[in-house]
Amino acid sequence: xxxxxxxxxxxxxxxxxxxxxxxxxxxxxxxxxxxxxxxxxxxxxxxxxxxxxxxxxxxxxxxxxxxxxxxxxxxxxxxxxxxxxxxxxxxxxxxxxxxxxxxxxxxxxxxxxxxxxxxxxxxxxxxxxxxxxxxxxxxxxxxxxxxxxxxxxxxxxxxxxxxxxxxxxxxxxxxxxxxxxxxxxxxxxxxxxxxxxxxxxxxxxxxxxxxxxxxxxxxxxxxxxxxxxxxxxxxxxxxxxxxxxxxxxxxxxxxxxxxxxxxxxxxxxxxxxxxxxxxxxxxxxxxxxxxxxxxxxxxxxxxxxxxxxxxxxxxxxxxxxxx
Numbered sequence: 001x002x003x004x005x006x007x008x009x010x011x012x013x014x015x016x017x018x019x020x021x022x023x024x025x026x027x028x029x030x031x032x033x034x035x036x037x038x039x040x041x042x043x044x045x046x047x048x049x050x051x052x053x054x055x056x057x058x059x060x061x062x063x064x065x066x067x068x069x070x071x072x073x074x075x076x077x078x079x080x081x082x083x084x085x086x087x088x089x090x091x092x093x094x095x096x097x098x099x100x101x102x103x104x105x106x107x108x109x110x111x112x113x114x115x116x117x118x119x120x121x122x123x124x125x126x127x128x129x130x131x132x133x134x135x136x137x138x139x140x141x142x143x144x145x146x147x148x149x150x151x152x153x154x155x156x157x158x159x160x161x162x163x164x165x166x167x168x169x170x171x172x173x174x175x176x177x178x179x180x181x182x183x184x185x186x187x188x189x190x191x192x193x194x195x196x197x198x199x200x201x202x203x204x205x206x207x208x209x210x211x212x213x214x215x216x217x218x219x220x221x222x223x224x225x226x227x228x229x230x231x232x233x234x235x236x237x238x239x240x241x242x243x244x245x246x247x248x249x250x251x252x253x254x255x256x257x258x259x260x261x262x263x264x265x266x267x268x269x270x271x272x273x274x275x276x277x278x279x280x281x282x283x284x285x286x287x288x289x290x291x292x293x294x295x296x297x298x299x300x301x302x303x304x305x306x307x308x309x310x311x312x313x314x315x316x317x318x319x320x321x322x323x
Contacts, residue, residue, distance in 0.1 A: 024051050024055065024138060028043070029192070034128055040063070040121065069123075078090065101125060102166040106118075106162070113159045136185060155184060169282060226258045227255060227256070227257060231252060234250065256268070
């Protein structure tokens with residue numbers, strides 16, 4: 001984990017209005033349009049207006065909403081809007097199988113190399129998730145600008161002709177972000193990255209796990225020193241900004257099972273309301289592999305049915321009593 005990132009010391013706050021990049025961050029971080037029923041398209045218009053003609057490359061050139069976003073629907077949407085630049089587009093670095101939540105697609109003047117981006121967002125996502133994805137595309141624009149100023153290649157260069165897909169399930173786990181480009185943006189702009197986090201659970205649930213889950217675990221012998229529930233594995237990243245020092249969101253798992261008091265053996269977590277069980281399984285498997293490397297992980301659905309995984313994320317034999 002990297003150290004604290006100083007985005008905007010108080011001593012330079014007087015320069016904020018003169019820097020389109022800082023103005024842009026403030027617009028995104030302080031936007032409350034989702035609470036007023038506004039669309040992310042309204043935020044996009046505000047961002048384009050705030051950066052002015054000299055900062056248009058900091059934000060996508062266009063914003064398009066697409067339902068059931070994957071490589072096939074992306075191609076159809078681009079074709080219908082006459083945004084395809086060749087028969088082979090859209091092209092991705094690596095595989096782009098399955099659904100994704102957003103995509104940045106190169107665009108530009110016909111007959112000229114691409115020099116800007118179209119952002120396509122999954123239409124059915126909650127506004128809060130759309131906001132987080134938009135914030136990360138702003139992070140890309142800022143990091144590209146900084147790279148150019150230092151004479152370095154852009155982190156994401158439209159001239160390369162490759163589209164870039166974004167998945168919430170990967171972006172929300174900083175250490176698990178599979179693409180180095182995503183990881184660098186998340187680390188460089190942690191305040192924007194915080195907008196990717198799902199809403200905090202109500203405070204009464206932050207310090208205790210579901211009683212029904214504890215009962216089921218207790219009936220199987222997991223209690224006392226063999227169970228830590230919930231298990232908070234980080235108190236949150238430390239951020240330093242113009243408003244002082246603060247901590248990010250605490251990260252927790254619903255339960256940690258132990259074969260002995262000093263020998264953790266499995267993670268236990270429950271799905272959240274509205275969470276896709278398949279996505280939850282992938283996230284739990286990746287979390288276990290990247291953070292804990294425990295022999296087992298167990299995802300419990302609201303109906304009590306569970307999915308058991310081994311340390312490599314494969315279906316496993318059930319986890320019994322630690323003794």
